Amino acid sequence: MDGAWTAAAVRRAEAQLMATLPPGTLMQRAAAGLAAECAALLKEQRSTRTERAGVYGATVTVLAGPGDNGGDALFAAARLARRGARVFAVPVMGGRVHPVAAAALTRAGGRLVAESPRRCDLLLDGVLGIGGRPGLPGRAIDQLARLDAGTVVAVDVPSGVDVDTGAVPASAVTADTTVAFGSRKPCHVLGRAALLTGRLVLVDIGLGPHLDPNPAVRVAGETDIAQWWHRPGPDDDKYTRGVVGVAAGSDRYPGAAVLATAGALAGPAGYVRYAGGASDAVRRSHPEVVCTPTVKEAGRVQAWLAGPGFGTDEAALGELRSVLVSPAPVVLDADALTLIGEYPSVLSRREAPVVLTPHDREYERLYGSPPSEDRGAAAAALAKRLNCTVLLKGHHTVVASSDGAVWANPTGRPQLATAGSGDVLAGFMASLLASGMDGVRAAVAAAFLHGRAGGAAAAGHRTVTASDVARALPGAVGEVLTAARS
Numbered sequence: 479m480d481g482a483w484t485a486a487a488v489r490r491a492e493a494q495l496m497a498t499l500p501p502g503t504l505m506q507r508a509a510a511g512l513a514a515e516c517a518a519l520l521k522e523q524r525s526t527r528t529e530r531a532g533v534y535g536a537t538v539t540v541l542a543g544p545g546d547n548g549g550d551a552l553f554a555a556a557r558l559a560r561r562g563a564r565v566f567a568v569p570v571m572g573g574r575v576h577p578v579a580a581a582a583l584t585r586a587g588g589r590l591v592a593e594s595p596r597r598c599d600l601l602l603d604g605v606l607g608i609g610g611r612p613g614l615p616g617r618a619i620d621q622l623a624r625l626d627a628g629t630v631v632a633v634d635v636p637s638g639v640d641v642d643t644g645a646v647p648a649s650a651v652t653a654d655t656t657v658a659f660g661s662r663k664p665c666h667v668l669g670r671a672a673l674l675t676g677r678l679v680l681v682d683i684g685l686g687p688h689l690d691p692n693p694a695v696r697v698a699g700e701t702d703i704a705q706w707w708h709r710p711g712p713d714d715d716k717y718t719r720g721v722v723g724v725a726a727g728s729d730r731y732p733g734a735a736v737l738a739t740a741g742a743l744a745g746p747a748g749y750v751r752y753a754g755g756a757s758d759a760v761r762r763s764h765p766e767v768v769c770t771p772t773v774k775e776a777g778r779v780q781a782w783l784a785g786p787g788f789g790t791d792e793a794a795l796g797e798l799r800s801v802l803v804s805p806a807p808v809v810l811d812a813d814a815l816t817l818i819g820e821y822p823s824v825l826s827r828r829e830a831p832v833v834l835t836p837h838d839r840e841y842e843r844l845y846g847s848p849p850s851e852d853r854g855a856a857a858a859a860l861a862k863r864l865n866c867t868v869l870l871k872g873h874h875t876v877v878a879s880s881d882g883a884v885w886a887n888p889t890g891r892p893q894l895a896t897a898g899s900g901d902v903l904a905g906f907m908a909s910l911l912a913s914g915m916d917g918v919r920a921a922v923a924a925a926f927l928h929g930r931a932g933g934a935a936a937a938g939h940r941t942v943t944a945s946d947v948a949r950a951l952p953g954a955v956g957e958v959l960t961a962a963r964s
C-alpha cells in the first residue's frame with residue numbers, strides 16, 4: 479500500500495536521512511530528478527523560439543521563492559542552463575532567494591531578473607513547497623498572469639495549495655506536471671489541489687525507508703487490490719462465491735436497477751438477486767439475475783445494495799428497513815442516503831458493516847453542511863458520526879473508515895461524471911462485499927476499478943455512458959489481476 483505523507487512527516491523522514499548524508503545531498507538529488515524531467519518535457523515540446531525540440535535554445539523561466547523549494551528550482555535550472563537553455567529566474571519575495579542555488583544558476587549562465595520574457599517554453603514553479611502556507615505572494619500572482627508558458631512544472635507541490643489537506647483556499651499555481659520529491663503529499667491526491675497537480679512524477683531521493691509506515695492518506699494500487707480479491711477455487715459454487723442483493727430502481731426509474739445489477743454482475747459474487755419494481759427491465763437486460771418484487775421475498779444474500787432509483791416514499795423506507803435488519807453488510811446509495819438523512823434512527827441499531835456513497839449534495843443531507851475543502855477530514859467526520867465507511871465521490875474520490883483512516887482513489891476521469899455511473903459503482907461494490915471483502919477494501923477497490931473502467935471506456939476521447947463503464951469493468955478487473963501477477 480502506497481500513500482501520501484504530510485509536510486511534518488516528510489520533514490521527520492528527511493531529518494533522519496540527512497543525518498546520514500553530506501549537507502546539500504538531498505537538494506542535489508531533487509534538482510537532478512527535476513532537471514531530467516524538465517529536459518524530457520522540452521524534448522517532447524517544440525520550442526516556440528527556435529522551432530527546435532530539446533533543452534538547447536529553450537526558454538525557461540523560474541519563479542523562485544525564498545526557501546528550499548526555490549533552491550531546488552534554481553539548481554535544476556542551472557543544470558538546464560549548462561545544457562544550453564536560456565534561463566530567467568524571477569525572485570518573487572523581494573530579494574529573498576536560496577543564495578547558493580542562485581549563485582549556481584548565474585555561474586551556469588542563467589540570469590536573475592525582475593521580469594522575464596513574456597513567452598517561455600517551460601515555467602518552473604519554485605515559489606513554495608512543503609513550507610508554504612496557502613496562497614501566493616502578490617508578485618507570483620502578477621508573473622503568472624503575464625507569462626505565456628508552453629508547459630508549467632510545479633516543484634514538489636503546486637505553490638499556494640494547502641499541502642496537508644488538498645484544499646485551495648486562495649490563489650495557487652495550476653501545473654501541467656508536478657515533480658514531487660521522496661513521497662506524495664496529500665495535496666497531490668485530494669481535493670482541488672489534486673486537480674492543480676496535473677501529471678505527478680515522483681523522484682526517489684532515498685526517503686522511503688525513513689517514512690512512517692502509516693501515511694496520512696493511503697493510496698491503493700494494483701497489488702493491494704489483487705491481494706484483496708477473492709478468486710474462485712475448484713470447490714466454490716455460486717453460493718460460496720457470495721450472493722449479492724440489489725434493492726434499486728422502480729417503475730419510474732427502471733434504469734437504476736438495470737445499471738446497479740450490471741455493476742453487481744461485473745464483480746466477484748456468484749449470484750445476483752434483484753428486489754424491486756423494475757424486474758421486467760432487469761430480466762430483459764440481464765437474464766442471469768433472479769428477480770423478486772420485495773426485499774423480504776429475495777432470500778438470503780451476503781451483501782445488499784439499497785437506494786439507487788428506489789424512491790423516498792413510505793414503501794422505499796420500508797424496503798430500506800428490511801435491508802438494514804439483515805445481518806449482511808450493505809452499500810447505501812442515492813435515495814437510501816436521502817432517507818437516512820431524514821430518518822437517521824434507521825441506522826442506529828445496525829451492527830453489520832455499512833458503506834455510504836454520497837456525492838456532495840447527498841453528503842450535505844447526511845451531515846447538515848457541505849463537505850469542507852479538506853475532503854479527507856470531511857469524509858472521516860461523517861464516517862465517525864454514523865459509524866460507517868464513507869465513500870465521498872468526486873474527481874478524486876475519498877474513502878474514510880469510522881476509525882479515521884483515509885484513502886484517496888488514484889484512478890478516474892471526468893467522463894465518469896455521467897448519469898447512472900454511480901449506480902454501476904454501488905452495484906459493483908456490493909458484489910465485492912458479498913464475496914467477503916471488508917467494507918473499506920470494497921469501497922477502495924470499487925472506486926479504483928470503476929475509475930479504470932471509466933478510463934478504458936473513454937479511450938480515444940470516446941463519449942462514455944454508464945452502460946459503457948459497466949461493460950468495461952470485467953476488463954479492468956482482469957487487467958489489475960493480471961498485472962499484479964506478472
Ligand SMILES: NC(=O)C1=CN([C@@H]2O[C@H](COP(=O)(O)OP(=O)(O)OC[C@H]3O[C@@H](n4cnc5c(N)ncnc54)[C@H](OP(=O)(O)O)[C@@H]3O)[C@@H](O)[C@H]2O)[C@@H](O)CC1
Nearest residue numbers: 492504505508544545546547606607608609610611613634
Ligand atoms: N523535505 C525534504 O525531504 C526535501 C525538501 N526539499 C525541498 O524543500 C522544500 C521545502 O523548503 P522550505 O522548508 O525551505 O520551505 P518552502 O516551501 O520553500 O518555503 C518556505 C518559505 O516561504 C515563506 N512562505 C510560506 N508561505 C508563504 C506564503 N503563502 N506567501 C509568501 N511566503 C510564504 C516562508 O516564510 P516565513 O514562514 O518564514 O514567513 C519561508 O520563507 C520542499 O518542498 C522541497 O522542494 C528538497 O530540496 C530535498 C528534500
Ligand SMILES: Nc1ncnc2c1ncn2[C@@H]1O[C@H](COP(=O)(O)OP(=O)(O)O)[C@@H](O)[C@H]1O
Nearest residue numbers: 837871872873891892894895897898899900901
Ligand atoms: N469530475 C469528475 N472526475 C472523475 N470522476 C467523477 C467526476 N465527477 C464525478 N465523478 C464520478 O462519477 C460517479 C458519479 O456518481 P453519481 O454522482 O452517484 O452519479 P449517478 O447518481 O448519476 O449515478 C462517481 O463515481 C464519481 O466519483
Ligand SMILES: [K+]
Nearest residue numbers: 603606633637
Ligand atoms: K512549488
